[in-house]
Amino acid sequence: MTGSILPFALGFAIICVSASILLNLFRLWRGPLSADRILAVDTLTINAIAMIVIFGIAYATSSYFEAALLLAMVGFVGTVAYCKFLLRGDIVE
C-alpha cells in the first residue's frame, strides 16, 4: 500500500518524539520550580498526542484519535488546574 519512504519518516519521527519525551522527563525530574514541572507535564501531554498520531499513521488505524483528542482536553484542563492551585492555593473556590 505504501512505498518505501514513509516507514523511514515514521521511524525518524518516532525517534524524535521519544527523545523529546526523555528530555521532558529530565526537566520534570530536575525542574527547580513547581512551574517548571507543570510546563514539563504540559509538554509531555503534547508529545504524547504527537506519539499517538504517529502510531495511528504507522498502524493505519484512525481509532486512536479519540484518545488524542481526550488527552488534549484533559491536559489543558490539568495545566490550568495546576496553575490555579499555584496561584490561589485552591482549585475550585
Added chain:
Amino acid sequence: MTLVAELLISFLLVVGGIFILVGSWGLAKLPSLMTRLHGPTKATTLGVGSCLIASMIYFPVFGGTYSAHELLITLFLFLTAPVSANMIAKAHIHRQGRGIDPNPSDNISDGLPSPPGTSDWATFAGAGKTVAAEQDETGGARSADEVGGE
C-alpha cells in the same frame, strides 16, 4: 498521486519530529523558566500541528476515510497552548513577586521590570506584590484576593 502524497506525508513527519525535538531540547537546556516557556509553546505546538496535517493527508489517500478529528485536535491545541503558557507565566511571576520561587542560580532574573509611570502592572492590582507587604498582611501562602480579574 500516491507518491506525491507519500512524499508530502514523509516531509511533514520529518519536519514535525524535528520541531518537537527542538522544542523539548529548549525545555531541557534553556536556563530559566521564562526562557523555557518559549520552546514548548511555539516549536512543539508547530511540530504537533505538522504531524496532524500529515495524518490528515494520510487517511483520505491511503485509508479511504476522512475524519475531522485531526482538525479538531489541531484547532484545540493551537487555541490552548498560548492560554496554558500564559497561566504558567502568570503563576510564576506571582510566586516570584512573593518570594516563593527564587531567582535561578545562573543570575538570569525572571522578575518583571517596573512599568513606566506610577502604577504597577495590572496583574498585580489588588495583590500585595512585595514579600514584606505579603508577610504583614496574611503571613501565609494563600491570599484570597490575589488576582483581580479571575
